[in-house]
Amino acid sequence: MIGVGPFPIQVFTIIGAVLLGWMTARFVARRMPEVSYKTAGSMILDAVVWGLLAARLIYIAQWWDEYSAKPMSMLAIGDRGFSWWAGIVVAVAYIWWRTRLTQALRGPVLAGVMVGVVAWAVAGGVLNLMQSSAPPLPDLQLATLDERSISLSAYAGRPIVLNLWASWCPPCRREMPVFEQAQTEFPGVAFVLVNQGENPKQAQAFLESEGLKLTDILLDPASELMRLMGSRGLPTTLFFDAQGRMVDSHLGEITMPSLKDKILRRFDRSSVSGTGK
Template sequence: MTGIGPFSLPTATVALAALVAWLVARFALRGTDTTARRAGASVVLDALFAGLLTARLAYVVQWWSEYLASPLSILAIGDGGFNPWAGLPVALAWALWRTRRYPAHRRPMLCGVAAGVALWGAAQIGLSAMQRSAPPLPALTLQMPDGRPVALGSFRGSPVVVNLWASWCPPCRREMPVLAQAQSDYPNARFLMVNQGEAASVVEDFVRSQGLQFDHLLLDPASDTMRATGARGLPTTLFFAPDGRLVDVHLGELTAARLRDTLQSRLHQTPAPRVP
């Protein structure tokens, strides 16, 4: 599983943890009067909003240069760009401050926060287990636009980024310059741009019209790669370690920040110095 709707799994787990925190806090307040329940639930919601906003802002600050190049991508929260360790203390501090005059609300609020954190931690463990059991780099043979065969297995030994795309897919088109720049910035990784279901002439004309250049532009007329990897939509980007293990998957449009974060944190890649 790569995500829920347009949201990546990291984003979905953060949202689910926030929802559980709110529900548990409301349940813990059930013995109080209606006014107290409403006030307590409002405190939890405000604390969750403050925490999530801080987690997002901390991530944006961490990858500021990438977001500055495309400011609207700051709003693309589906990329999973949150720093929970920055957001959690802010959420707690906000809730404790708001309940300073109502100590009876603190225990339900803390129960909610604890439940949310526990769920988020369990989700991280589950995601790690899923990735360990994920299928490796598929043993498929694709084609270059000139008809030459290329075995995906030949790229083992290097970190591999497989992007599944099509020219008719708007988010695929938008993210391709981001991938082209990353190919230049991370020369030790292999970026495989695997087109799904289109003719060589269509693929070459599109890439040429966009002024893009990729080292490994591959054709997959029967969309075998989607079936082999379990991809559910386009674009999908898969990150494989040098030994062929799948270490991360992103469904939907990639922001530059999220791509660089994954390359550096999951594939341990260091960007090449940029020439002024």
């Protein structure tokens, strides 16, 4: 997994793109005597705020059934649930409206938006290339709750959602019902939840206290999987296709809309429903 400290690298690509767009708008505006470079920079930041808000609201609308079932999850922006291109359209429309009376300002601000979007798109492409070279599903020996040995390779041949968790981790505890629901809705996907660093009694006691019925709970008492996959914290959710290639990852608590979105975008729809061959 790629990141800086406990934060996914995508957060820093967005911040970097916004900063580059802000600098570009100010730079272009400085060369236009009739335009205030401070106003140009400020308008970029305002457009980012409105664009982010619109991107989040539109994403929530797309997944309304899931968010409405758990309204507080609408505030969980850490699930990275944003409709980015819709947000960009709203940001540009906001700039167009704000500059209707000062059209000389429109050029520098839109130039900033263009540079920021291009930088963000290029960074996203580079990250996708790096993701494609991520380590495959490891052939690691783990244990079941009744302490039988099992290898992760036993799940090969179908899509896998691999979650790394611990009972002492609050976001891990909060997202467990999400996986319980998902394993019913997507029977073709293996939801493998690997406990990190705890013994069978600790893991079992937590599952029983929460009344969770999860089918594939494994134990990794040495937290070897975190090291192999380069995870920087818990919870971590990794997505592997039927060939064992990692196609996506998520650091931190994941919500049902975000989980469904990734599954439907990354996996073949016939395989996730259990009808694929």
